[in-house]
Amino acid sequence: MEVILEKAKHHFEQNLPFVLYCKPNSDTIIGIFQQNDSLYTVTDFTEKGFVFASFDGSKTFLIPENESEVMKVDFQKKAMTFFEKEPNPTDETAKNQFENLVKKGLQAIENHEFKKVVLSRTETLDLVNFDSIAAFENLVQLYTNTFVYCFHHSKVGTWLGATPEQLVQANQSEFKTIALAGTQKDTGLNEVIWPKKEQEEQQFVTDYIVEKLKNVASELLVSQPYSFKAGSIWHIKTDISGTLNTSSSLKLVIQLLHPTPAVCGFPKDQSKAFILENEKYDRNFYTGFLGELNIGEKSDLFVNLRCMQKVDSKAHLFMGCGITKDSIPEKEWEESKNKAMTMKRIL
Numbered sequence: 001m002e003v004i005l006e007k008a009k010h011h012f013e014q015n016l017p018f019v020l021y022c023k024p025n026s027d028t029i030i031g032i033f034q035q036n037d038s039l040y041t042v043t044d045f046t047e048k049g050f051v052f053a054s055f056d057g058s059k060t061f062l063i064p065e066n067e068s069e070v071m072k073v074d075f076q077k078k079a080m081t082f083f084e085k086e087p088n089p090t091d092e093t094a095k096n097q098f099e100n101l102v103k104k105g106l107q108a109i110e111n112h113e114f115k116k117v118v119l120s121r122t123e124t125l126d127l128v129n130f131d132s133i134a135a136f137e138n139l140v141q142l143y144t145n146t147f148v149y150c151f152h153h154s155k156v157g158t159w160l161g162a163t164p165e166q167l168v169q170a171n172q173s174e175f176k177t178i179a180l181a182g183t184q185k186d187t188g189l190n191e192v193i194w195p196k197k198e199q200e201e202q203q204f205v206t207d208y209i210v211e212k213l214k215n216v217a218s219e220l221l222v223s224q225p226y227s228f229k230a231g232s233i234w235h236i237k238t239d240i241s242g243t244l245n246t247s248s249s250l251k252l253v254i255q256l257l258h259p260t261p262a263v264c265g266f267p268k269d270q271s272k273a274f275i276l277e278n279e280k281y282d283r284n285f286y287t288g289f290l291g292e293l294n295i296g297e298k299s300d301l302f303v304n305l306r307c308m309q310k311v312d313s314k315a316h317l318f319m320g321c322g323i324t325k326d327s328i329p330e331k332e333w334e335e336s337k338n339k340a341m342t343m344k345r346i347l
Contacts, residue, residue: 001029001073001075001077001137003071003073004020004022004071004073005133005137005314006032006072007031007033008020008031008033008133008136008150009133011033011152012132012133012152014200015037015154016033016034016036016037016154017033017034017037017063017152017153017154017156018031018032018033018034018063018151018152019031019050019052019063019146019149019150019151019152020033020133020136020149020150020216021050021147021149021150021291022140022147022148022149022230023147023300024144024145024146024147024164025144025145027065027074027075027076027077028072028074028075029072029073029074029075029140030070030071030072031070031071031072032049032050032065032068032069032070033068033069033070034061034063034064034067034153035067035068035069035255036067037153037154037155038067039060039061039153039155039156040062040063040064040067041059041061041062042053042060042061042062042293043229043248045249045251045254045293045294045299047062047064047100047294048064048065048066048293048294048295048296049062049063049064049065049066049067049068049291049293049294049295050062050063050151050155050290050291050292050293050295051289051290051291051293051301052151052153052156052159052288052290053126053261053285053288053289053290054283054284054285055259055260055264055283055284055285055286055287055288056276057258058068058281059285059288060151061156062264062293062325063153065295066078066247075128075140076342077081077141077144078141079193082219088159091116091198093302094121095212096121096227097121097332098119098121098332098336099329099330100329100338101119101175101278101279102119102120102321102323102327102329102332102333103329104278104322105117105119105278105327106323106325106327106329107275108274109299109323109324109325110325113176113270114265114266114267114270114271114274115204115205115265115266115267115273115321115324115325116201116265116266116271116322116324117264117271117274117275117322117323118248118262118264118265118275118287118320118321118322118323119215119267119275119276119278119279119320119321119323119332120259120279120283120286120287120318120319120320120336121279121281121318121319121320121336122281122316122317122318122320123316123317123319123340124314124315124317125314125315125344125347126313126314126315127310127314127315127347130156130310130314130315130347131175132150132152132160132310133150135150135160135346135347136150136160138345138346139160139161139162139346141194142162142231142341142345142346143162143230143231145164145229145230146162146163146164146230146231146306147161147162147164147166148161148259149161149290150294151290156285157310157311158309158311159285159304159307159309159310160307160343160344161305161306161307161343162230162231162306162307162310163302163303163304163305163306163307164180164228164230164231164235164305164306165178165180165262165263165302165303165305166178166300166301166302166303167254167258167289167291167303168250168253168254168257168299168301169298169299169300169301169303170244170250170253170298170299171297171298171299171342172297173243173244173301174241174242174243174244175217175241175242175243175244175253176239176240176241177209177213177240177241177257177320178237178238178240178270178286179202179205179206179225179237179238179240179260179262180202180205180228180235180237180238180262181198181201181202181204181205181208181235181236181261181262181322182194182198182201182202182234182235182236182322183198183233183234183235183321183322183335183338183339184198184233184234184235184309185232185233185234185338186229186232186233186234189206190237192227192234192310194227194236196320197324197326197327199225199236200324201322201324202225202236202238202324204261204266204324205238205260205261205262206222206238206240206259206262207295208261208266208268209240209257209260209261210222210240211318212256212257213240213253213256213257214247216244216248216252216253216256217242217243217244217245217248218242218243218245219242220240220241220242221239221240221241221242222238222239222240223238223239223240224238225237225238226238230306231306231341231342233339233342234336247314250294250299254289254301255300257321258288258289259287260303260335261322262303262322263287263303263320264287265323267321273288283318284309285304285306285309286304286309286318286320287304287318287320288304289301289302289303289304290302290304292325298337305320306319306339306342306343307343308343311321315343315347316337316344317340317343317344319336319339319340320336320339321335321336321339336341
């Protein structure tokens, strides 16, 4: 493991593009180290490499496989103790701003503009002697069932995350995706009871994905929803798989899915327009997607949640909440604070 981490540190010092990542429940860390500082883009999703795409679809960058050195190393999970940090004093201004945003979303739902919207916020923290590579190693050990990554490009930025949500996994004809929604902090109980609001939110996501995919695929299989734990957060998860029609492509599937109702809302166009108009900040790559594109003839893409961007000596954290007619602004604020802890544990 030390070899690949040292390689990443050397690349970082040279300011060359690279990505380190570990897939969910995997014992392998993969590094893709670009040998120049060019900025490559994806055009038709037949390219091969590691893709890093924004929420609004305006930026879809690539670390190309054929311009990079690829390394894979197995590692051993080790017991790690992370003490829960004392929460920062509540920023009343930030709290009020977010709760007012949620209220505005609820009013739009009441006005029948959409049924669900995912609203987000940022939080900026000072960093002292922060090591991105060491932080990645801690994320790998701490969040074993998520997609963990550290992405760096001088023309894009430095991003780290541990996301629980798959966008799509696909080969030439078969694909898998998930519907993920609902949030509940782990309380140590074996059984998770889901309120009506979270169940309805999950159903919105599932119905949307199935409706979109049935036009491009056959033999759709949809599991029953079940509870899924990522770090200290529980979600409701549904597995969806099928066979692509011969006339369909990975590009088409991505266009249909991204952004999903789990990070945008439903209907997509109306909720996305509300987000872009009212959030008052640029999500950039938060709630975009990233992962392997046509590597080994397979694509394995994830939604960029539970992430942060490092800018100089600052960490910009991102967290969002699904808003439906039953949402309560104060509870959505608390949910956003819980989600922020994913990254705060390694800062």
